[in-house]
Amino acid sequence: QSTEKNDFIRSIIREDLATGKHEQVLTRFPPEPNGFLHIGHVKSICLNFGVAAEFGGACNLRFDDTNPTAEKQDFVDGIKQDVQWLGFDWAGQVRYASGYFDQLYAWAVQLIEQGDAYVDLQSIDEIRTNRGSFNQAGTPSPYRDSSIEENLARFFDMKDGKYADGGAVLRAKIDMAHPNMNMRDPVIYRVMHAHHHQTADAWCIYPMYDFAHPLSDAIEGITHSLCTLEFEDHRPFYDWVIDKIGFERPPRQYEFSRLNIDHTLTSKRKLKRLVEMGAVSGWDDPRMPTIAGMRRRGYTPEGLRDFCERIGVTKSDGLVDYRMLEFSVRKSLEDSTARGMAVLRPLKVSITNFDEAVAQFAQLKNPKTVAEFDGEVLWLVQPKHPTLPMGERRIPFTKTIYIDKTDFEVTPPEGYKRLSPENPEIRLRNSYVLKVDEYKTDESGQVVELIASIDEKTLGNNPEGRKVKGVIHWVSATHGVPAQVRLYEHLLLKDDEITDTTAVPDAADADSAWIYQHLNPNSLTVCQAVIEPDLAKAKSGERFQFERESYFIADAVEHSEATPVFNQIVGLKDSFKP
Numbered sequence: 351q352s353t354e355k356n357d358f359i360r361s362i363i364r365e366d367l368a369t370g371k372h373e374q375v376l377t378r379f380p381p382e383p384n385g386f387l388h389i390g391h392v393k394s395i396c397l398n399f400g401v402a403a404e405f406g407g408a409c410n411l412r413f414d415d416t417n418p419t420a421e422k423q424d425f426v427d428g429i430k431q432d433v434q435w436l437g438f439d440w441a442g443q444v445r446y447a448s449g450y451f452d453q454l455y456a457w458a459v460q461l462i463e464q465g466d467a468y469v470d471l472q473s474i475d476e477i478r479t480n481r482g483s484f485n486q487a488g489t490p491s492p493y494r495d496s497s498i499e500e501n502l503a504r505f506f507d508m509k510d511g512k513y514a515d516g517g518a519v520l521r522a523k524i525d526m527a528h529p530n531m532n533m534r535d536p537v538i539y540r541v542m543h544a545h546h547h548q549t550a551d552a553w554c555i556y557p558m559y560d561f562a563h564p565l566s567d568a569i570e571g572i573t574h575s576l577c578t579l580e581f582e583d584h585r586p587f588y589d590w591v592i593d594k595i596g597f598e599r600p601p602r603q604y605e606f607s608r609l610n611i612d613h614t615l616t617s618k619r620k621l622k623r624l625v626e627m628g629a630v631s632g633w634d635d636p637r638m639p640t641i642a643g644m645r646r647r648g649y650t651p652e653g654l655r656d657f658c659e660r661i662g663v664t665k666s667d668g669l670v671d672y673r674m675l676e677f678s679v680r681k682s683l684e685d686s687t688a689r690g691m692a693v694l695r696p697l698k699v700s701i702t703n704f705d706e707a708v709a710q711f712a713q714l715k716n717p718k719t720v721a722e723f724d725g726e727v728l729w730l731v732q733p734k735h736p737t738l739p740m741g742e743r744r745i746p747f748t749k750t751i752y753i754d755k756t757d758f759e760v761t762p763p764e765g766y767k768r769l770s771p772e773n774p775e776i777r778l779r780n781s782y783v784l785k786v787d788e789y790k791t792d793e794s795g796q797v798v799e800l801i802a803s804i805d806e807k808t809l810g811n812n813p814e815g816r817k818v819k820g821v822i823h824w825v826s827a828t829h830g831v832p833a834q835v836r837l838y839e840h841l842l843l844k845d846d847e848i849t850d851t852t853a854v855p856d857a858a859d860a861d862s863a864w865i866y867q868h869l870n871p872n873s874l875t876v877c878q879a880v881i882e883p884d885l886a887k888a889k890s891g892e893r894f895q896f897e898r899e900s901y902f903i904a905d906a907v908e909h910s911e912a913t914p915v916f917n918q919i920v921g922l923k924d925s926f927k928p
């Protein structure tokens with residue numbers, strides 16, 4: 351059992367249970383199926399499902415599907431998969447606001463009959479203009495005082511398809527001078543001749559979210575309806591609807607702050623633009639902060655849940671450091687991933703004394719490293735994880751190997767601890783101590799090959815008479831497997847990171863222009879890497895630590911043993927202290 355969490359939502363729930371106001375907690379997570387869920391939704395999911403579980407209650411998954419033109423079944427399916435992947439179960443069947451359309455319609459009729467709603471035949475523009483502004487009362491519609499009979503007749507006509515889209519709306523009759531604009535006779539039903547992914551062509555009028563939401567909560571018996579702060583101004587209408595229809599056990603809405611992370615978009619609308627403009631390969635591009643993207647990137651459900659616990663739940667908006675998310679993801683990977691060696695920027699190393707040195711292997715006394723020599727390859731047997739029982743891997747060590755280009759510098763910067771002409775010796779991870787005897791360059795001065803030798807006595811043993819500092823990873827040039835390895839940086843730059851050179855091509859709308867300007871041109875680097883053969887056998891979705899590089903996942907879509915593809919999950923080092 352984790353320690354008891356304490357935030358204002360949990361305090362309210364605890365109190366409501368203690369006083370007997372509620373016997374059981376029932377929450378809901380109410381996404382609109384008009385896109386894929388993102389990291390912001392993860393916060394809401396962890397809160398809604400999390401509190402339900404903690405207090406022995408339940409959480410419904412309800413699709414707020416009142417806007418058929420923006421919604422589709424693919425998004426419904428994607429959202430269900432995402433919630434399950436995060437590790438949560440909804441109570442009973444999936445719910446749909448559209449499942450309540452008959453009841454919502456009956457309640458709209460009830461409001462008309464009570465004199466609490468009227469059909470307005472003004473145009474949408476007129477309605478908007480006549481709402482007034484903050485310091486100016488609205489102008490009542492000429493239809494505001496129509497009789498109940500007139501309103502009923504018009505509402506039935508709306509339902510029967512006698513009005514075109516925008517030809518009529520049903521409005522709550524509240525107060526055209528109310529200081530809260532949401533209370534100035536908000537629209538609760540509109541005409542929309544559109545096919546719906548759940549109800550097909552049964553309806554040509556659809557309720558507005560602000561009307562459907564509180565009533566869906568009431569139908570399901572939701573006790574605590576948790577939403578983000580921008581809905582605070584909608585709460586008076588939420589309560590108005592609940593009060594006018596009349597419920598014995600009314601649901602209550604509570605607001606918490608949205609999650610915002612630097613470098614990260616948490617708006618479905620903008621994420622959709624990214625997809626549409628081709629800035630990413632899709633909703634599940636590993637650079638996307640969508641659940642689908644983060645899953646493909648290799649983030650773990652445990653990591654995401656841990657992150658949400660760390661950020662907590664408050665009423666004040668803030669910006670979370672993305673490194674906090676990486677911290678949680680990294681922590682979840684530390685004790686669960688096998689190790690492997692992959693050279694991302696291969697530099698060839700020819701070992702001139704390989705045959706003689708390895709021939710000595712059989713004569714080595716008590717070698718600490720288990721290995722088998724087959725006449726050509728020395729197969730080094732190593733655990734997949736230094737401490738956990740994950741089995742063994744067989745690493746081929748051969749006459750020609752690759753090391754990373756960045757591990758040899760002709761003129762090393764100060765403090766450089768790897769290979770250079772001045773520091774020619776280094777330990778090859780899991781293998782011998784290597785000494786660079788010579789380096790070859792091309793016409794441009796680029797180092798293209800190292801000629802080296804190994805110290806035959808150093809397999810699993812320290813070299814005699816000297817200290818060798820530093821360990822580097824390597825892969826056999828003849829038995830390693832070519833692989834595509836993708837490294838990532840932020841998809842977006844922060845305002846202060848945008849330089850004059852950031853391209854802003856013609857952007858059709860404000861969102862696209864903003865996105866173009868903030869796109870990081872270096873968000874994706876594709877390396878033609880070479881990996882140890884056991885890594886190529888990875889199953890799609892399997893995660894590893896590539897030693898001295900990063901955590902990686904075998905790509906869910908493109909990886910195969912014949913053409914391995916790995917995505918960088920997160921670096922090994924941490925610059926963040928929680």
Ligand code: ATP
Binds near residue numbers: 578
């Ligand atoms: P977006 O603004 O990205 O389109 P939304 O609020 O329209 O998101 P919905 O699918 O309607 O998305 O939201 C489902 C639930 O997730 C809502 O209760 C909403 O408050 C919550 N939610 C959305 N974004 C965030 C966020 N950034 N942080 C916390 N909760 C969020």
Ligand code: MG
Binds near residue numbers: 382
């Ligand atoms: Mg919404």
Ligand code: MG
């Ligand atoms: Mg929104």
